[in-house]
Amino acid sequence: MEDRIEVVETAYEFMLAYAAQGREDDATAEAGRSVRTVLGDLDGALTELEGALDGEEPFHAVVREDIGKTRSALALVLDSPRISSELVDNLNASMHLRAVLTDLFLISEAARIRGDASPGKPSTR
DSSP states (O other): OHHHHHHHHHHHHHHHHHHTTTOSOGGGOOSSSOHHHHHHHHHHHHHHHHHHOOSSSTHHHHHHHHHHHHHHHHHHHHTSSOOOHHHHHHHHHOHHHHHHHHHHHHHHHHHHHHTOSSTTSOOOO
16 A cells, blocks of 8 residues: 555655646657656555545545546546646545545555554454
């Protein structure tokens, strides 16, 4: 689960940088990881996280809902013929994406404090 959370964090950082570039079209992006690839990786990581949050912890339902809303916003962006910096900036500002990031940080930190080996799993204490 931690590796999927890392993908989400890395994608968000990439998206912040992309949004600051003032691009009108993702087709003109320089060599390297394309924004579509990063957004696809983000969607994949969110899909896996959604499946890993099996509902044993009451907060998991909230996180799954936030992930679903974020994935809907991602689909809207990925279905666009052009991905501009402004479009990515609006995705970054989405309260749904920010909620997912905060949810994942909360789950990770709670697991760390409890000493859980697997973040997101309920404590047996």
